[in-house]
Amino acid sequence: MSAPLKPLPGTSDIWPPEVYEWLELEDAARRVFPLYGYEELRTPVIERTELFVHGIGDQTEVVQKEMYTFEDRGGRSLTLRPEGTAGVMRAVAGLGLSSGEERRVFYLGPMFRGERPAAGRRRQFHQVGVEAVGRKSPAADAECILMLLHYLEAVRVRDARVLLNTRGTAEDRRVASEVYRKYFQARIDGMCEDCRRRAGTNVWRILDCKEPQCQEAIGAAPEMLGLVAGESRAFFREVLNVLEACGANYTVAPRLVRGLDYYEHTVFEVVHDGLGAQNAVAGGGRYRLFLPGQKAPVEGVGFAAGLERLILVRQALEVRAPVREDIDAYVVCLGAAALRVGLALSVKLRRCGLRVLCELGGDRSMKAQMRSANKAGARFALILGEREVADQVVTCKAMRTAEQTERPLAELPEWLTAAVATAASRNNK
């Protein structure tokens, strides 16, 4: 493909048959989440930049170097959303949530981050996500994770692992980051260049560094669960208790930190080994998010799952969405007069819910038209030649069996509806 016709790097056109994978994932979201009382919310893809800077945190990687930010004509700074939570929270807060009121929403759509594309990582990628706002309880966190597992099951993703950790409260993290800072500064000599920098700026990131020379120090580092206050620990333990009571498998991952500042208490990730380097299919947690101009933070729990990654996992598992519904009939027309009759017939059949392709050329040979019928996967070829038009009949050929009968034109909708139904039921046996 020549350059001007190619989609931008990190973006792609989604054609059949892949688009059917997307439909299945989207349909499953719209089916499963409402079972838990969630309703769909659609927010804009573009927001004021400050929403993300405040909401996600100005020290995060996402905000610092991955956002698509630009000025509009009025000189305002706008940004293509890099994640879903901030926009959803803006919308929810804008509604005016009274205290004690709950709100459960899910969303579906494109997100944008200016990264170098790789397997399972795109600049425009797509997430389905949920947010449950207004109830702080371990059960809410657990239910959120259970719903995610339900969704994964619905989209036939097996063998996914749930990783869980706690980040405690803001106060817990203040205490803990002091501990980590001292701990890593004492061991900084053997560690990689990035971690030396992080020891000053962002100690949390050290915890999921993959450099071999850092592993020893990281492995021996104190665990977050041991550093948080008793109340935070109890909260986390209760999340685990509920998960256990509901029969969910999970692994506590003391190194799990996540990259967005708004998380606190429960954080989780769902990973899958079928993915390669980008092995997270979904992630989320409990959050307190400060919106611009608001005194009180919005609290909730939620997750986002990456559709591209779910599709990759499904490929690894050899799960495929049903590809294409076959065409019920192809109308073969010989000559201009037949073509007019054929088009009229096609429209009538489609109004009966039948999938019909009609020849549009008129001057193509019958052989060529039959080839098209075959290529389209048509169950029936409906043949209209001079003779049929004169007699007001249609020659109906069943493509699988090559059986052929002639029917009055007027009876065709009824006849074909029945014929397709019996052919379909025979096929299912």
Add this chain to the structure above:
RNA sequence: GUGGCUGUAGCUCAGGUGGUUAGAGCGUCUGGUUGUGGCCCAGAAGGCCGUGGGUUCGAGUCCCAUCAGCCACCCCA
């Protein structure tokens, strides 16, 4: 932003050490006597060999640059 791999037909790919009009399979289209698809047979269309420069009598092939794609790091979905 850093590194590795790869760019030949719509797709998947062949094209030893440079040497005439660049090939195959699949796909597409047409035909194989009147109005019948799938298999088979015949034929056709379709390529500035990613782009630019260099070496050479001669470059798809060697060298340099550049662009694009893929993958990895970083980070995350």
